[in-house]
Amino acid sequence: MSSTKWVYSFSNKKTEGDRSMKNLLGGKGANLAEMSVLGLAVPPGFTVTTEACLDYVVNNQISDKIKEQIVAALKQVEEITNKKFGDDQNPLLFSVRSGARVSMPGMMDTVLNLGMNDKTVKAIGKLSNNHRFAWDSYRRFIQMYANVIMGFNVSMLESTLEDLKEARGVSEDTELTAEDLEELVSVFKKIILEESGLSFPEDPMEQLWLAVSAVFDSWDNPRATKYRDLNHFSHDWGTAVNVQAMVFGNMGDDSATGVCFTRDPSTGAKRFFGEYLVNAQGEDVVAGIRTPGPINNESKNVSNKTFKTLEELMPDSFFELTTVYKKLEEHYKDMQDIEFTIEKGKLYILQTRNGKRTAAAAINIAVDLVDEDILKKEEAIMKVEPEDLNQLLHPRLDPKATKNVIAIGLPASPGAACGKIVFTSERAHELNLEGQKVILVRQETSPEDIAGMVASQGILTARGGMTSHAAVVARGMGKPCVAGCSILLIDSKNNILTVNRKQYQEEDLLTIDGATGEVMEGEVATIAADFSQNFSKFMGWADEFRILKVRTNADNAEDTRIALEFGAEGIGLCRTEHMFFEAERILAVREMIFAATRVDREKALEKLKPFQKEDFKGIFTEMAGKPINIRLLDPPLHEFLPHTEEDLQELASYLGLELKQVKERCDSLHEFNPMLGHRGCRLGITYPEIYLMQARSIMEAAIECKKNGVSVNPEIMIPLVSVDYELSYLRKLVVEEIDRVLEEAQDKIKYKVGTMIELPRAAIMASEFAAYADFFSFGTNDLTQTTYGLSRDDASKFLPEYIGKGVLVEDPFVSLDQSGVGFLVEHAKKEGKKVNPSMHIGICGEHGGDPRSIHFFHKIGLDYVSCSPFRVPVARLAAAQSALS
């Protein structure tokens, strides 16, 4: 054990680690070593290993053997920098940072300027020719140190600062003079002594030991511990400590600091691009007090075009920077975001990381890097976050527009929309007919609102989560939606929306951003979606590698068309009930519900058949032979009933009944838990004539399409099975009806009959269903609800608190719960294939558009995912990444 290496140095002289040593040096330490190995001018320093942390935890102190190695490494840094820790002429200062193998909340972050004391502050003042800066750095260091390392309550020091500002009659820290700050330092020290009984340590070595101990201590603080518990990370990893020399860009006119990108983060264009400030610290660039200059001509814009470029001012450093950025981009094979500082003519690279970028830029950069032979296609595909493609597919807010955000809800369906607010679907429809743009504002939406949603630019609801009715339907339609915005008080009787006591009337203008959940007053400018050539090229590459097929959830020809443009390979879920809600159909549906006998029901269904048939013909024609999975009627009948007194009366007149009778029938259909009620195939069992009508419509439509030269590939899906006999009975019913239709038409058409696996029992007993199913499709929305015993409509009331408290790491309706619900999916897939190896298996829940879930579906070997049209590209990319990783 005496030969254990506890400390690893890094510098352009001597570096002992590399990026493979993440477990020992932590992520940050490994990266600093890696950059040093590359020969970059990283400020020198050393990493105390994670093993040292574990040693510390056992002994409750830094062992002497570790201290020895730290001191030795510190000496090396002194030699390389030609500075001395605690020196009163040319003092060396350090930053101290924690760094575990993954970053986690609660860990001690950063202490800068370690080594400051009454002597070194003067030296820094002299060297920088800026005493105010020196004393301000010292003052900040004491504050940070007292708080982070000594565990001192910071508010007392802060109030002293405020008192001083008041005494001086100033409002900003920056208005305090060097003398003010010097005075503040001595007051700070006095307070610390009085309150804690401890002197602020003037000895730099003592500062260092305490700082290293503080990092190690933070490994076991409650927040970090809980985070590891939640993520199932081991408590035995430990954290490393990175001690690195400070460099200063404010040491005179031969010093500077800046930020640069190796390519344009907005467009992805290949141009070296950045900003800098002479004689300044890094934070000055960010703070925006001084306007930074362009590093080169290509970085010039309207506000900085008259400034000298870094290239002109410090050509040597600029040249070195260009060498560095090229090296870094080649090494990391990606666009880099680089922070640099020039101290007295010497360039230091403080940080480099893959640069944040817009989705458009991400695609352009990925494609360019392939063209430049830096990346292979397979690597390029991994460079774009599937989720980011959303930005490209929907109109979005003009980033330059000003906006007055009045509320924030859930970002339920991306895209931005602006319109006059309305509180009912009827009103949405009316204004839409007048050519007006509207935003539908509802407590929540129900299937009755479909027409109103179609007529609106966007939907805003006060209740419901990411998978509420509004959210799901809006995503399906590709319309922006902000859901569950609980701050909204909606008085739909009087048509008043109140937000923070401010009232909005019908037809007032609002803008919503479904990508962020923001609700804004008035009209905020938007810009349209655009597809570049690179987008098509990039998505083409993704398709080359992906194994999972991608279908779409679509209920009409319009959605189908959009999905096809986005690359859908079929329909994974066509919900026939959405076809029931249009005005001229809903009365026939209600007539069917009120029918007392099967004969009367069949009469009402006969009225619906032509509509269903036309819809199917439209979809068949669009899809031209691609597979179309049609789900037979699923929701409970009461979803089709009217709610308002007026509609009830209308229905009564239509049916020739008394209002009372209509109400009684509506009451008798009421269910305590509709989610678990009389729906899905349970309707098919009790009212076989409904499924018969649907089967006949599908097949008659198919036959007519085929006559018109359109290939058809229908798959008929029986929903909500839990008992094998439900499927065997209904399959027989449907197949016999189809055979009748085909015989009447003297035609032959291939079709499949399968089922939806959306209840735990169906998943458990999959082998029994497989014998009667040509395919399975997992309805993971309902499967998640029943597996968790959690209604997605009701969960919005406590799910935020659940996620806030860390009970759930994420919303299981957004990303599939792989261990629980996933267990059932995998079990059912295996059992099903065992009995029926030729069956195909897909998934049509909301999770079909979620990249992490798609990764899981790929891993367990499903055949396809299906998602709303606007998520098809996301799914295609995620599927490709799954295949490649």
Add this chain to the structure above:
Amino acid sequence: MSSTKWVYSFSNKKTEGDRSMKNLLGGKGANLAEMSVLGLAVPPGFTVTTEACLDYVVNNQISDKIKEQIVAALKQVEEITNKKFGDDQNPLLFSVRSGARVSMPGMMDTVLNLGMNDKTVKAIGKLSNNHRFAWDSYRRFIQMYANVIMGFNVSMLESTLEDLKEARGVSEDTELTAEDLEELVSVFKKIILEESGLSFPEDPMEQLWLAVSAVFDSWDNPRATKYRDLNHFSHDWGTAVNVQAMVFGNMGDDSATGVCFTRDPSTGAKRFFGEYLVNAQGEDVVAGIRTPGPINNESKNVSNKTFKTLEELMPDSFFELTTVYKKLEEHYKDMQDIEFTIEKGKLYILQTRNGKRTAAAAINIAVDLVDEDILKKEEAIMKVEPEDLNQLLHPRLDPKATKNVIAIGLPASPGAACGKIVFTSERAHELNLEGQKVILVRQETSPEDIAGMVASQGILTARGGMTSHAAVVARGMGKPCVAGCSILLIDSKNNILTVNRKQYQEEDLLTIDGATGEVMEGEVATIAADFSQNFSKFMGWADEFRILKVRTNADNAEDTRIALEFGAEGIGLCRTEHMFFEAERILAVREMIFAATRVDREKALEKLKPFQKEDFKGIFTEMAGKPINIRLLDPPLHEFLPHTEEDLQELASYLGLELKQVKERCDSLHEFNPMLGHRGCRLGITYPEIYLMQARSIMEAAIECKKNGVSVNPEIMIPLVSVDYELSYLRKLVVEEIDRVLEEAQDKIKYKVGTMIELPRAAIMASEFAAYADFFSFGTNDLTQTTYGLSRDDASKFLPEYIGKGVLVEDPFVSLDQSGVGFLVEHAKKEGKKVNPSMHIGICGEHGGDPRSIHFFHKIGLDYVSCSPFRVPVARLAAAQSALS
């Protein structure tokens, strides 16, 4: 193959089979062989094997090799009986019956008197000296044969019979003369020829071949096929055919027919007991046209005491019968129900089977048989149906009372009750205070009705299934309940119950029988439950052998006391929320719900604490150290809110709020699917102060009891977990609070903290929960609901149709679905024990009182079941039978 034996004879001369050959000879055939082997005077005959059936199915005819063996066996019967098939002097007639290894619906049942034709009818008339009987038998034979074997629509023959009766001016078949019947026979034959083109076969051999073929054909008829599909029985079993000589008890005064029991089926008393008729057929005894005589003095009663006994009249036959009955009882080791016929002085045993008996008789017989050394205790335990014990535990209708049944609902909680009907819980309470007996009639009940249910003799609801609120609570209380009686029209505004257009007002008398589901007008006499010494002895034996422990579900000291009397070994589920509903508490609960801050909530909870504590002290004291599983608050808060305008107003006044505010809060708590909503541990997470109050109440009660010398053994159960962190967080919360209470009291008390597994995800992820649980208790009600995606409250609307159509073989809320829900239970048990082998695991759903489910729980190795107090004896017996089988 040529040596295959297709036909097995049976007679007291030569019998080729025995009861072990069920698969080859069918159940009936094996039993006939067994009785013959015993030397009983069974009418001789033969069985055509199930293999012959399969041969028939393949060849679509009876092969010659089989026909040969049938003819040979027939000859043997002729020799034994000294009669001849088709003979015009002493003709042999046969009965032909199907008999598969299990009996199933749809199979051809019985054809009697095969061999009747124009010649043999006359011989029978002469031999019986009863031409009317002979022609009537012939007439019936033709009708049955035409229908069952020739597939002739029977209505045409029946209408001819009706026409003849009208022509003769008589109303009963028995009023037709021999000549009438002879005429009818010839008309029947003419109709058959005209309608089918086929003559009725006069040749007895032809009759036989057609009858055997008809039995074989019936194996594949649709009803039988569907039944086998539903029960997963193989279609390759086939059915056997039993051909047996007919004997006649109406061949003169030396002939007779009768039925006897080896012991008294009402009381179980050991007395040979039966009735007979001289010169009569078996059906005459049943038809009740003539009053039958007693077989011996012990069988005499008021109506037959003047008759001669069989013992007196035919002492030889009687003596032979006593030998037979003793042999049979000894052989089958059970009380037998024997049918016999004496033909011309010769005794034949037509059938023997274990006799139906009352529960009291069953127990007495079982105990006596052990005392008589006929049975071992282990065997005796298997002789009583656990379900039948119900009869003993509840008052029941006097079987002699006349009753006017006006409706039949579900037999939801056994026992009979009579009372004045009331439509509200308040009214039940008022009349109860006046000392009146009431029946509470409700659309359905809710937790608000608890007080009203307590005040009632029985509960009658129009909605809800076997596990609806009313049913579950009534069973818990041991009160009779008829649920889901959908024919009831309840107008609770005007207090009118309408059944089939007849109206019943408040305070009209009704009687309900919760064991049959019957609803009766007026008062029907009831008799009380009684426990015999034999009952205690018998249950004691059961306890000796059983491995599963039996606990009870009880929420108060009263239920606890009943359950202890019935032998409960602890409480498996104490629902704390039932304690919240009493008048003085509910306001504090509502105050808690309306509290805006945690502090206000805690203030309201502080008011509830004394009540909870008192309740727990009562239960602890009753149970005296037996384990008590207490479930923390489970239902969603809105269950505690008032519904009527009046109650809402009262609450508003109490809280000092406006009615509108109260209504808004109530609305905001509304849930779409409460079953899947904000309940169970989800309340504990969002309002930890509720669980803290409950934990403190439990422990303070325990400490005080201990001080009073009462042992305590509390188990605290966290309900509705789906994510492991819910349990780890709440366990910590509860344990810390308990530790505080114990520290304050300077005391130590052992306790456990565990969880309820009632959601599929909890079952799937059981290994993760086991680390934080001292026990699991399966909540199979909710687990069934979520696994099937089926709300038990809503399912009552279509479950009857589901069971009627055979989609479900039985209600999964009554008997556990072993393959689906059972998969999860077994999985969770295994995974849990793997991680935490010392944990105990039980079940507290309704299935804990169902014998078939108990068998399953025993098989997979649970530690205990828990059920409502009145089902504890049922569970004890079922558990013993599981251990022994």
